[in-house]
Amino acid sequence: MFVLFTDFGLEGPYIGQVKAALWQGVADRPVIDLLSDAPPFDPRSGAYLLAAYAAAMPPGSLILGVVDPGVGGPRRALAVEAGGRWFLGPDNGLLAIAARRAGEARVWQVDWSERGISASFHGRDVFAPLAVGLARGEPPPGSEVARESMIGADWPEDLDRIIYIDRFGNAMTGLRAAALAPDAALEAGGRSLARADSFFQVPPGAAFWYENANGLAEIAVNQGRADRALGLSVGAAVRIGTGSISED
Amino acid sequence: MFVLFTDFGLEGPYIGQVKAALWQGVADRPVIDLLSDAPPFDPRSGAYLLAAYAAAMPPGSLILGVVDPGVGGPRRALAVEAGGRWFLGPDNGLLAIAARRAGEARVWQVDWSERGISASFHGRDVFAPLAVGLARGEPPPGSEVARESMIGADWPEDLDRIIYIDRFGNAMTGLRAAALAPDAALEAGGRSLARADSFFQVPPGAAFWYENANGLAEIAVNQGRADRALGLSVGAAVRIGTGSISED
Amino acid sequence: MFVLFTDFGLEGPYIGQVKAALWQGVADRPVIDLLSDAPPFDPRSGAYLLAAYAAAMPPGSLILGVVDPGVGGPRRALAVEAGGRWFLGPDNGLLAIAARRAGEARVWQVDWSERGISASFHGRDVFAPLAVGLARGEPPPGSEVARESMIGADWPEDLDRIIYIDRFGNAMTGLRAAALAPDAALEAGGRSLARADSFFQVPPGAAFWYENANGLAEIAVNQGRADRALGLSVGAAVRIGTGSISED
Numbered sequence: 001m002f003v004l005f006t007d008f009g010l011e012g013p014y015i016g017q018v019k020a021a022l023w024q025g026v027a028d029r030p031v032i033d034l035l036s037d038a039p040p041f042d043p044r045s046g047a048y049l050l051a052a053y054a055a056a057m058p059p060g061s062l063i064l065g066v067v068d069p070g071v072g073g074p075r076r077a078l079a080v081e082a083g084g085r086w087f088l089g090p091d092n093g094l095l096a097i098a099a100r101r102a103g104e105a106r107v108w109q110v111d112w113s114e115r116g117i118s119a120s121f122h123g124r125d126v127f128a129p130l131a132v133g134l135a136r137g138e139p140p141p142g143s144e145v146a147r148e149s150m151i152g153a154d155w156p157e158d159l160d161r162i163i164y165i166d167r168f169g170n171a172m173t174g175l176r177a178a179a180l181a182p183d184a185a186l187e188a189g190g191r192s193l194a195r196a197d198s199f200f201q202v203p204p205g206a207a208f209w210y211e212n213a214n215g216l217a218e219i220a221v222n223q224g225r226a227d228r229a230l231g232l233s234v235g236a237a238v239r240i241g242t243g244s245i246s247e248d
Numbered sequence: 249m250f251v252l253f254t255d256f257g258l259e260g261p262y263i264g265q266v267k268a269a270l271w272q273g274v275a276d277r278p279v280i281d282l283l284s285d286a287p288p289f290d291p292r293s294g295a296y297l298l299a300a301y302a303a304a305m306p307p308g309s310l311i312l313g314v315v316d317p318g319v320g321g322p323r324r325a326l327a328v329e330a331g332g333r334w335f336l337g338p339d340n341g342l343l344a345i346a347a348r349r350a351g352e353a354r355v356w357q358v359d360w361s362e363r364g365i366s367a368s369f370h371g372r373d374v375f376a377p378l379a380v381g382l383a384r385g386e387p388p389p390g391s392e393v394a395r396e397s398m399i400g401a402d403w404p405e406d407l408d409r410i411i412y413i414d415r416f417g418n419a420m421t422g423l424r425a426a427a428l429a430p431d432a433a434l435e436a437g438g439r440s441l442a443r444a445d446s447f448f449q450v451p452p453g454a455a456f457w458y459e460n461a462n463g464l465a466e467i468a469v470n471q472g473r474a475d476r477a478l479g480l481s482v483g484a485a486v487r488i489g490t491g492s493i494s495e496d
Numbered sequence: 497m498f499v500l501f502t503d504f505g506l507e508g509p510y511i512g513q514v515k516a517a518l519w520q521g522v523a524d525r526p527v528i529d530l531l532s533d534a535p536p537f538d539p540r541s542g543a544y545l546l547a548a549y550a551a552a553m554p555p556g557s558l559i560l561g562v563v564d565p566g567v568g569g570p571r572r573a574l575a576v577e578a579g580g581r582w583f584l585g586p587d588n589g590l591l592a593i594a595a596r597r598a599g600e601a602r603v604w605q606v607d608w609s610e611r612g613i614s615a616s617f618h619g620r621d622v623f624a625p626l627a628v629g630l631a632r633g634e635p636p637p638g639s640e641v642a643r644e645s646m647i648g649a650d651w652p653e654d655l656d657r658i659i660y661i662d663r664f665g666n667a668m669t670g671l672r673a674a675a676l677a678p679d680a681a682l683e684a685g686g687r688s689l690a691r692a693d694s695f696f697q698v699p700p701g702a703a704f705w706y707e708n709a710n711g712l713a714e715i716a717v718n719q720g721r722a723d724r725a726l727g728l729s730v731g732a733a734v735r736i737g738t739g740s741i742s743e744d
Contacts (some may be wrong), residue, residue, distance in 0.1 A: 001271065003264075009663035010258050010506050013549050013710070016499075016530040023497065023526045024554050030271045034264040040664065041719075053261050056372075058272050072694040119694045120711035167257035168288065198320040198367045213369035214261070224287075249519065251512075258506050280510040301509050304620075306520050342562075387726045414671045415505035416536065446568040461617035462509070 002031040002131060003063040005050050006123065007040040011098050011199030016210075017124045018064070032057070037067045038164075039234045041069040043094040045163035047152055048174035051097035052214045057085065064123065065089035065098075072119035077110040077126055078150065080141040087135055088127045096152025108140040162219075162236040164187070169225025169231045172218045177211030180240065187239040188219055189230030199223075250279040250379060250448030251311040252370065253298050254289040263373045266312070280305070287482045289317040291342040293411035294366030296422035298335075300462045305333065307355075309352035310379045312347075312371065313337035320367035325358040325374055326398065328390040329488075334382050336375045337345055344400025356388040359386050410436070410484040417473025419480045422464045428488065435487040436467055437478030447471075498627060499559040500525040501546050503536040504618065513620045514560070517628045521628030528553070534660075535730045537565040538575040541659035543648055545669035546583075547593040553581065556626045560619065561585035561594075567616035573606040573622055575636040575644065582630050584623045586684040592648025603643050604636040658684070658715075665721025667728045668714045673707030676736060682717055683735040685726030695719075 002022050008014035010033070011140055019031050039045045047069040050072045054063055068075075068090045076091035078182030085097045091109075099105040110130060117125045134140065147153065157176025166172070173186070187190045196208040206224040207230060212218040219226045219238075226232060250270050256262035267279050294315040297478055302311055316323075316338045324339035339357075340474045345355040358378060360374070365373045382388065394399065395417030397441045405423025414420070420435070433440045434457045444456040452471040455478060460466040467474045467486075474480060498518050504510035506529070507588075507640075515527050530549055535541045542563040550559055564571075564586045572587035579598030595601040606626060613621045626705045630636065643649065655670025662668070671684070681688045682705045692704040700719040703726060708714040715722045724727060 001268065003268075010529075010531040012662045013531045013545075014662075016528045017549075017552055019526075020497065020499075020528050020530075020553055023528070027526070028276075028524075030267075030275070031266045032271070033267050034268075035261045037259040049261075053265070056265055056269055073696050118709035122333075124709065134706075166260045166262075200321045210368075212367035213372065249516065251516075276524075278515075278523070280512045280516050282516075283509045285507040299508075301513070305511055307518055352605070382521035412508075414508045414510075448569050458616075461620065484627075 001058060001061045001133070002029055003034045003037050003041060003054070003057050003061050004031065005038060005046070005053070005063060006066040007046070008036055008066070008123070010036045014121070014123065015164070017121075018128050021124050021128035022131060024127065026135045029135060032222045039069050041067070042234065043067045043069070043092040044152075044155070044159070045092070045131045045161070045174070046094050047097040047155065048159045048163050049172070050094060051101050052176070052216050054085065054087070054098050056214060059084035062086045062135055063088070064131055065094045066127060067094050067122040068122060069120050072091055077112065077122065079108040079110055079130060079134070079142070081106045088130050090122070091151050093152030093155060096150050096155060098145060099150065100153070105147055106140045106152060107145050110140060110142040112141065114154045160238045160240065161185040162232050162234055163239060165183045165227045165232065169227040170218050170224050171230070172212065172216050173238045175217040175238065175240070176215050178215060180217060181242065182214070183242065185241040186217060186219065187241045188236060189232050191230060192241055193219060249279055249309045250383070251282050251302070251308055251309050252279065252284065253282050253286060253294070253311060254284055254377065255286040255294070255312050256284055256314070258267070258284045260429060261348040262369070265369070265377050269355070269376035270370050270380060271464060273377065274383045274387070277383060283394045284350070286315050289315070291315045291338070291340040292400075292403070292407070293311065293344040293409070293422070293482055294342050294406045296411050297405065298342060299349050300424070300464050302346050304462060307332035310334045310336070310380055310382055312340045312375045314371040314375060315342050317335070317341070318330065319370050325370065327356040327358050327378060327382070327390070328469040329354045336378050338370070339399050341400030341403060344398050344403060345397065347395060347398065353395055353396060354471070355393050355409070357393045357453065358388060358390040408486045408488065410480050410486060411480050411483060413475045413480070413482060418466050418468045419478070420460065420464050420472045421486045423465040423486065423488070424463050425465045426463060428465060429490065431490065433489040434467065435489045436484060437480050439478055440489055498525055498552055498631070499530050499550070499553050499557050500532065501530050501534060501542070501549070501559060502532055503534040503542070504533045504619065506564070507694070510617070510619065513617075514624050517620050517624035518628060520663040521625065522631045525631060532565050537563070538730065539563045539565070539586070540590040540655070541657065541670070542590050543651065544595040544655045544659050545668070546590060547597050548672070548712050549561050550581065550583070550594050552710060555580035558582045559630055560623045560624060560627055562589070562619040563590050563687065564618060566710055567618050573608065573618065574625060575606050575630070575638070577602045579587045582627070584626050586618070587647050589648030589651060592646050592651060595643060595646065596649070601643055604647060606638040607634060608621040608637070613727045639662055656725045656734045656736065658677050658730055658734060661716045661723045661728070661730060665723040666714050666716045667722050667726070668708065668712050669734045671734065671736070672711050673711040673713045674711060676713060677738065679738065680713070681737040682713060682715065683737045684729050684732060687726060688737055689715060
């Protein structure tokens with residue numbers, strides 16, 4: 001399976017061209033739009049999202065991660081084999097957390113010919129042809145490098161920030177729920193929020209956090225929008241608290 | 249064919265994960281995004297939309313209808329065989345109108361193991377695996393129940409409300425045009441609107457209603473947006489009038 | 497490959513129904529959403545976009561171009577064979593530039609039965625069945641007509657207007673970069689803009705133009721939104737200047 005994780009937006013002509021490039025190379029393989037609205041130009045938030053969501057993709061998946069503000073500049077392009085999946089993308093941290101959590105990972109710095117390559121659309125011109133080659137069983141074109149050389153290799157295990165706001169106003173954090181104490185409170189937007197198992201445990205309008213379906217701690221409001229109620233946006237700080245929790 | 253009818257939004261990581269779950273089970277079957285922006289948390293509007301749009305899907309389709317504000321709570325999960333198609337979704341009325349219009353329908357209450365099931369994402373964890381099983385020819389896992397036990401079994405044949413606003417500002421009602429008198433007027437947003445066959449029959453800026461390509465009565469403005477011109481939003485009342493029609 | 501170029505929006509039930517119609521006819525052929533948010537009701541802007549983006553689609557593609565404000569009226573439906581690809585759509589100029597640039601092109605006026613055809617959704621009811629027939633090797637149902645009879649046959653080679661604003665605020669023009677002098681300036685939004693090869697050549701906040709990944713001259717701001725910074729929207733005039741260039 002090819003999997004696309006990008007900040008391209010579904011609107012616009014970008015995703016379609018990447019799919020055309022993939023299907024020209026390998027006609028009968030499905031392409032999943034896992035996320036098309038990753039926070040734009042923000043590989044750090046994207047890294048923690050990608051690590052949480054890639055884990056739900058089947059083994060053997062070829063995952064193109066393209067949040068790439070440095071496209072056309074000197075940043076490296078990488079191919080990472082980790083946890084039975086391939087991750088392809090720029091060396092800006094986007095792939096680093098997924099690679100680390102997989103335990104074993106091998107990393108290649110990809111070489112590509114400059115001929116016919118645009119300066120602004122490596123998703124189509126570099127990463128899609130690379131995915132096609134790997135899908136055909138070819139080795140990555142380039143040289144293996146140390147995993148520690150990846151940008152983001154020194155980033156924390158979990159990120160105490162809001163990394164995504166979904167359509168319903170729920171605010172995902174970069175914290176895995178399993179890494180938090182069962183009674184941990186999360187402080188965000190000036191409020192201290194207790195954990196709940198589901199929306200049904202809290203009254204309408206109440207804010208809380210819960211473990212979302214991909215293991216992230218997510219801040220929500222029952223029958224409301226957490227982003228507006230708490231003034232949260234991508235990048236906002238989240239603090240892990242304990243002890244008494246105030247709810248107003 | 250798998251068909252998705254949801255309020256998940258195309259943005260976000262939800263549709264992609266459902267597709268991955270479907271294609272992991274049955275690799276070579278197309279998945280149609282029939283509607284991804286059904287009115288959120290509003291299974292009643294969705295029920296009349298789904299009934300109108302499912303009729304255009306080919307026989308044999310497996311239709312996942314997921315507008316599910318009660319996910320994680322005690323609501324039942326259903327599998328409905330109706331009109332040569334399968335409908336899978338929560339028992340909150342969403343499937344009720346499609347089931348009734350199909351004439352004959354059989355309804356199963358679905359049992360599923362709680363193991364590995366998230367409390368918030370039954371589209372991926374319950375309904376997608378159920379669709380995969382049905383696509384493989386397995387019987388629905390659960391017990392057959394009376395169609396009359398479905399939530400929404402007592403809802404009206406047609407709904408005199410706005411149920412969807414499209415990209416162009418056209419306002420779909422829950423009324424089938426075929427159920428209205430040929431000269432019926434629709435009253436909405438304080439105006440009485442006559443029927444037209446097409447946009448070409450009315451002057452620019454004029455509001456009217458017509459039978460849309462799926463049989464619903466839809467309120468439109470030639471070269472304009474009906475939602476703004478008439479102050480319409482999902483849930484707004486529509487009254488069926490007759491006789492003299494005023495246009496201002 | 498089937499390719500969709502429309503102003504339908506990805507939201508709403510329109511794209512899904514076109515795909516269902518295509519896959520009912522030819523089950524195993526991929527469908528690419530090349531562009532779903534072409535400027536609405538604006539076949540002229542769409543014509544220059546389609547010509548630039550269709551060139552990236554593989555030979556043999558069947559491209560449905562549906563920006564169709566005249567649907568249900570007397571406008572003709574066309575099938576155009578050009579450059580090894582098929583273009584299907586209304587005769588309102590949308591296909592004209594792609595047909596002309598391909599050099600040789602054959603044009604058919606399509607006949608269709610009125611039975612079962614909606615007045616408002618020819619993407620599903622006319623152009624999708626037509627694409628299915630062509631994919632099966634059938635000839636276009638209708639009579640060949642002169643290419644010069646196409647609406648848009650007399651439109652200019654390049655369009656000195658903004659034709660699309662992307663998710664990031666970049667403003668595409670209808671001008672091919674290859675048709676401009678290497679030192680040409682573009683005047684838009686009251687500013688004169690120099691060319692750059694990439695975003696890295698200009699300081700943050702600076703506006704410039706560059707050749708985008710599909711050959712169009714595109715106006716951008718490094719780490720900013722060109723549409724807001726320069727007050728640009730689709731249809732805005734762009735003037736080709738030379739000589740001294742002022743930047744403020």
